[in-house]
Amino acid sequence: xxxxxxxxxxxxxxxxxxxxxxxxxxxxxxxxxxxxIFEPDHPTADEAGLRxxxxxxxxxxxxxxxxxxxxNFVSGYKWEDSVxxxxxxxxxxxxxxxxxxxxxxxxxxxxxxxxxxxxxxEPMMAVNLGTRGVAExxxxxxxxxxxxxxxxSDRRIAHGDKDPFGIRLWCLxxxxxxxxxxxxxxAEEYGRIAAxxxxxxxxxxxxxxxxxxxxxxxxxxxxxEWEATxxxxxxxxVDYVSLHAYYEEHDGDRDSFLASAVDMExxxxxxxxxxxxxxxxxxxxxxxxxxxxxxxxxxxxRTDAQVxxxxxxxxxxxxxxxxSVTDAVVxxxxxxxxxxxxxxxxxxxxxQLVNVIAPIMTEPGGPAWRQTTFFPFAQASRYGRGEVxxxxxxxxxxxxxxxxxxxxxxxxxxxxxDGTVTVFAVNRSQTQALPLEVALNGLELxxxxxxxxxxxxxxxxxxxxxxxxxxxxxxxxxxTLSDATLKATLEPLSWNVIRLx
Ligand code: AHR
Numbered sequence: 001x002x003x004x005x006x007x008x009x010x011x012x013x014x015x016x017x018x019x020x021x022x023x024x025x026x027x028x029x030x031x032x033x034x035x036x037i038f039e040p041d042h043p044t045a046d047e048a049g050l051r052x053x054x055x056x057x058x059x060x061x062x063x064x065x066x067x068x069x070x071x072n073f074v075s076g077y078k079w080e081d082s083v084x085x086x087x088x089x090x091x092x093x094x095x096x097x098x099x100x101x102x103x104x105x106x107x108x109x110x111x112x113x114x115x116x117x118x119x120x121x122e123p124m125m126a127v128n129l130g131t132r133g134v135a136e137x138x139x140x141x142x143x144x145x146x147x148x149x150x151x152x153s154d155r156r157i158a159h160g161d162k163d164p165f166g167i168r169l170w171c172l173x174x175x176x177x178x179x180x181x182x183x184x185x186x187a188e189e190y191g192r193i194a195a196x197x198x199x200x201x202x203x204x205x206x207x208x209x210x211x212x213x214x215x216x217x218x219x220x221x222x223x224x225e226w227e228a229t230x231x232x233x234x235x236x237x238v239d240y241v242s243l244h245a246y247y248e249e250h251d252g253d254r255d256s257f258l259a260s261a262v263d264m265e266x267x268x269x270x271x272x273x274x275x276x277x278x279x280x281x282x283x284x285x286x287x288x289x290x291x292x293x294x295x296x297x298x299x300x301x302r303t304d305a306q307v308x309x310x311x312x313x314x315x316x317x318x319x320x321x322x323x324s325v326t327d328a329v330v331x332x333x334x335x336x337x338x339x340x341x342x343x344x345x346x347x348x349x350x351x352q353l354v355n356v357i358a359p360i361m362t363e364p365g366g367p368a369w370r371q372t373t374f375f376p377f378a379q380a381s382r383y384g385r386g387e388v389x390x391x392x393x394x395x396x397x398x399x400x401x402x403x404x405x406x407x408x409x410x411x412x413x414x415x416x417x418d419g420t421v422t423v424f425a426v427n428r429s430q431t432q433a434l435p436l437e438v439a440l441n442g443l444e445l446x447x448x449x450x451x452x453x454x455x456x457x458x459x460x461x462x463x464x465x466x467x468x469x470x471x472x473x474x475x476x477x478x479x480t481l482s483d484a485t486l487k488a489t490l491e492p493l494s495w496n497v498i499r500l501x
Contacts, residue, residue: 001432004395004409004490008421009441014388015343017414020169022381023065023124023349025294026110028073029097029356030318035364036354037113038105042365048112049105053368057360058117058353061374062381065169066117067124067293067349068110072096074174075130075182079140082106084159095182097318098310107144111165123165124293124349127197129173129190130183134197141170141204169209169347171293172197175216175244177226187226191233198237211240211291211347218245218267224274231278231288240291240347243271246298246357247330254326256402258428258493260297261333261410263403268292268341291347295334297327297373298357319356322464325456325471325493328372332454332495333426335380339412342388350377361465369468372461375454379473379497380424386416398428408434409490421445423498427490430459438486445500448486451479455494473497 026032035042037058040049069077073096081090081103089103114121125144127137139152144165146153153164175181176190185193190213198210212234215223227241245267247260268290275288299321306318323331338348354360359374395409411425421443427434452473461471473495479488481500490496 001429001434002396003435003437004393005437005439006391006393006411007439007441008389008391008413008443010389010415010443012390014340014390016387017339017342017385018346019120019385020065020122020347021338021342021345022062022377022384023067023293023347024061024063024353025067025071025349025351026069026353027071027356028069028094028101029071029352030320031315031355031362032352032358033105034315036362038109039364046116048109048116050113050116051362051368054354054360054362055116057368057370059120061359061378062120063117063350063353064120064381065122065124065347065349066114066353067126067171070096070126070174072174072181074126074128077128079107079136079143083108083143083156093312098307098312099316100312100314102314108159108161111161122169123167124169124171124347125167126171126174129176129193129197130181133193134200137197138200138204141201141208145205168207169211170201171211171242172238173213176213177220177222178216187222187229191230194230195233195237198234202237209240210238211242211293212238214241214243214271216244218263218270224270227271227274228278231275235278235282235284235288236286238288240289241271241275243267243290243292244294245292246294246296246300247334248297248299248301249326253401254430255398256400257326257330258333258430259400259403259406260330261337262406264295264334264337265340268337268345272344289347290341290345292338292345293347293349294351295338295348296351296357297321297323297331320361321357322462323371323373324460324462325372325454326459328376328454329426329493329495331373332376332424333410333428335376336410336412336424336426339380339384339388339414339424340391363465366465367468369463369465371463372454372471375473376495379452383422383497383499384414384424386414389413389415389421396434409436419444420449421500423486423496423500425490425496425498427492427494427496430493432492434490436488436490440484440486440500445481447501448479448481449499449501450497451476451488452497453491453494455491459493
């Protein structure tokens with residue numbers, strides 16, 4: 001195998017990583033909330049009913065902005081149902097997932113959960129623009145954020161929350177381009193309601209940060225035209241446009257699956273081009289940033305049948321994908337794609353946080369454990385803070401059915417404030433180790449602090465309830481740094497974190 005190479009130079013950077021790039025997502029879906037983060041009868045539950053074993057893992061994961069309450073769920077959400085005395089809260093049908101919502105966990109509990117996670121966590125609240133509109137959005141905002149002295153803010157205080165929630169980041173609906181969405185809209189219809197909602201929310205607080213719905217995926221028929229139409233209406237009123245993307249292995253085509261980030265990077269670049277096109281058309285100096293607020297590996301093709309068979313149960317097991325080493329390598333590559341575009345992707349949410357296509361799994365009344373995907377996320381959130389260096393790889397390539405010719409090496413590098421550098425790299429070859437050489441120009445780096453690898457003799461190995469620690473990163477040997485050159489060998493099908501000081 002020939003050597004893959006790139007050069008790092010602090011003079012050539014992409015942008016500063018926004019901590020919100022390491023966001024996640026809690027939806028009222030399956031067991032994400034109930035028996036995931038919230039299980040009052042669990043032996044580790046605190047006085048608020050939150051599982052402290054899960055809280056510990058969320059902290060270790062390093063999740064920042066946590067989007068809530070959906071997802072498709074939000075398009076039927078009545079926020080009033082989710083506040084006030086628990087015994088008075090109504091049970092409702094959730095059309096999105098054919099389940100029954102008890103509302104035992106609601107807005108106040110979500111804010112309490114974030115506080116327990118700690119200062120790294122930040123709310124990212126979605127408003128319902130499916131079955132509802134401008135009035136309900138501003139009422140929710142007033143209830144949540146107004147200090148006191150109005151019916152809605154005093155209602156919050158009477159409910160036991162004296163301090164306003166201080167929610168700055170808001171999503172204007174969810175996936176409104178998708179025909180599956182309750183209250184699905186055309187781009188023109190959504191552009192209008194998003195603009196009017198944004199205008200009203202800014203009348204309450206001009207500093208709110210607003211995310212307009214982009215496409216649910218780059219494969220949508222309306223992709224790009226949707227963004228252009230919505231932004232034409234909302235350009236001056238919103239800060240972000242959203243992107244959602246999920247990847248899975250189709251028909252055993254692992255080579256294509258391993259190159260999923262090729263699609264993710266082109267999606268990001270196409271949305272940036274569309275935003276800037278509208279900006280140019282409007283002669284605006286403002287730049288719209290990207291909120292990649294749903295991304296993950298998800299075996300979605302198995303989901304439809306699961307959901308349509310449901311008869312309105314409460315918190316059933318849904319979307320509980322169990323991730324392999326291969327999934328974690330693709331997942332790491334998706335993280336690399338986000339970091340490589342940190343100049344414009346300034347919010348991103350791993351969908352989701354617990355049990356539902358999640359890095360953290362739980363058993364009701366039982367343990368919580370880390371999926372394989374937990375490790376790349378935790379490492380990227382921990383070491384991927386600072387300035388992203390421009391990485392242009394010269395790599396051996398391979399052919400894929402879905403994504404054409406792809407580099408075997410996918411990589412990025414982040415320079416922290418203290419001058420240390422972390423290289424994140426994936427070897428997409430299923431069979432061969434990949435020699436890597438990195439020229440370090442003007443970086444004053446002398447030591448390899450760590451080369452951590454996630455790979456396995458069995459690429460399908462997983463962590464499960466009965467074997468929760470089967471997969472974990474290990475340390476690679478033979479990685480050197482001398483004469484301003486880093487040399488390493490990347491194991492076949494591996495995620496690598498190489499820290500330099
Ligand atoms: O994350 C699961 C679902 O995927 C979300 O509810 C929806 O927004 C998307 O289609």
